[in-house]
Amino acid sequence: MSIIVFVEDWNNLFKKASFEAVSYAKSWAELAGTTVTAVTSSGAADPAALAAFGADRILTTTLAATPFGMAQQLATITNGSAGMVIAGTSLGRSIAPALAALSGGALSTNTTDTPSSVSPVTVERGAFSSKGIETIELIGGLPMVSFVPNSVGIQERAGEGLVENLDATGTDLLRITEQSIASGKVALPEAEVVVSAGRGLKGPEHWSMIEELASVLGAATACSKPVSDIGWRPHSEHVGQTGIQVNPNLYIAIGISGAIQHLAGVSASKTIVVVNTDAEAPFFKAADYGIVGDAFEVVPQLVNAMRAFKAGQ
Ligand SMILES: Cc1cc2nc3c(=O)[nH]c(=O)nc-3n(C[C@H](O)[C@H](O)[C@H](O)COP(=O)(O)OP(=O)(O)OC[C@H]3O[C@@H](n4cnc5c(N)ncnc54)[C@H](O)[C@@H]3O)c2cc1C
Structure with missing residues (x-):
């Protein structure tokens, strides 16, 4: 009954939002009395580095090329877990709803705080185009949170950091034929x-x-x-x-x-x-x-x- 967290990398290096995602999962896991399982690309340079932010298990896998394929891969391990955390980056915002549909998740998007309770999981999220804040309870299925990057911050709290390979398959329904990437730009x-x-x-x-x-x-x-x-x-x-x-x-x-x-x-x-x-x-x-x-x-x-x-x- 671990909290699962998807950890995104860019050019094999973890993004700052990914460390924030693991920190988020650790806060949730401490409240729930459970562990943190991070899932990331097998290409990531230093998966063990996630332990410093609270990851107990770190599963590395060859990620699919598109968000739907990645959501399918994540769905293979969410069954029976206590919750799922995804940073609200461009990629995270694409994966989260697909994963919620595939795994029957109760998804809080635009979340701005860590859970205040776990029975049921209760979080705050930006509402009305972020002009307001609402408190919501995730009352059915897999509790899932997509949080706003920079909203909860990074905290260093040690996890066990066991790195394992995960054999998970996902089917890409789209094929990328050409990609141009702006270098040196901040997302x-x-x-x-x-x-x-x-x-x-x-x-x-x-x-x-x-x-x-x-x-x-x-x-x-x-x-x-x-x-x-x-x-x-x-x-x-x-x-x-x-x-x-x-x-x-x-x-x-x-x-x-x-x-x-x-x-x-x-x-x-x-x-x-x-x-x-x-x-x-x-x-x-x-x-x-x-x-x-x-x-x-x-x-x-x-x-x-x-x-x-x-x-x-
Ligand atoms: C349904 C709907 C959705 C919309 N969604 C969005 C949205 O998501 N995002 C968004 O941005 N807008 C949105 N708009 C448009 C919004 O209402 C405004 O029209 C728009 O934000 C105005 O853009 P602006 O401030 O660049 O231009 P302007 O309103 O033309 O303002 C230009 C400003 O520049 C100042 N200025 C002029 N010269 C200088 C100078 N030399 N130095 C310093 N300041 C100068 C002026 O004093 C003025 O305040 C939406 C509108 C509708 C109806």
Whole structure:
């Protein structure tokens, strides 16, 4: 009756959200008086490293190529387990509903806290486009949680760390024929710092300063919906009610008005900084820090200040 946790890697290295997932599973397991079983790719460089975050058993397997195939593989071991944890990364958000359907799971998505009780499993999740929080009880089937990355944090608590091979099969219903991967970019849903810009930037040719600021901060870039609708930026960067919901430690909004639909995707950010020429822009009401100023003057100054700060460290 272990808590199972899916552990994602990128280029054979574990993601930060994966350590957070194991930490999440450990908190749940401690409350339930049980162990943590991590499932990961056999290509992962150092599976035993998961023990530091609480993994007692670490099952490595050759993962299928697509989320449905991976969900089938996970379904082969969830039978009889006490619960399932998946980080709400892009991949995790694809696997979780398929796994819930395959294994009869009660899935809490957008979860923002570890269980407060295990009989029944009770968690908090973001509701109403993350404008509200609801408490839910997982009352039937396999309790499953997909949590928002950066919401519960990483904790080091030792597990036994026994590494075993798992022979699990999954059928891919899709075939990937070509893949192009942006290198050196921070994935938006898991980013700790996000630099986001809107129509105030006037045109796609001005995004180099946004990318420069993101690069110096080690941040992901994002944008408002109209910016991606016009084609200035890819849709994968659009945040908000109809786009990606982010949960970074720092969200910098540049030339974005702060419409309610945009705020719905960013209001969980721990610190919000707004740069806007209009002192009456609604975004200032949601901001922790605000700069009333022209992005074309403010952003280069921020880049220089960050560079000088880093050079002085
Ligand atoms: C059903 C529905 C769903 C939607 N979903 C989303 C969503 O998911 N995400 C989303 O973003 N929007 C969404 N929208 C659109 C949303 O209502 C707003 O229209 C949109 O967020 C506005 O984008 P913006 O702030 O980039 O542009 P604008 O509203 O045009 O604001 C531009 C801002 O830039 C400032 N500015 C101008 N020049 C400068 C300068 N030089 N320096 C600094 N600041 C400057 C202006 O003062 C202004 O505040 C949705 C709308 C609907 C109806």
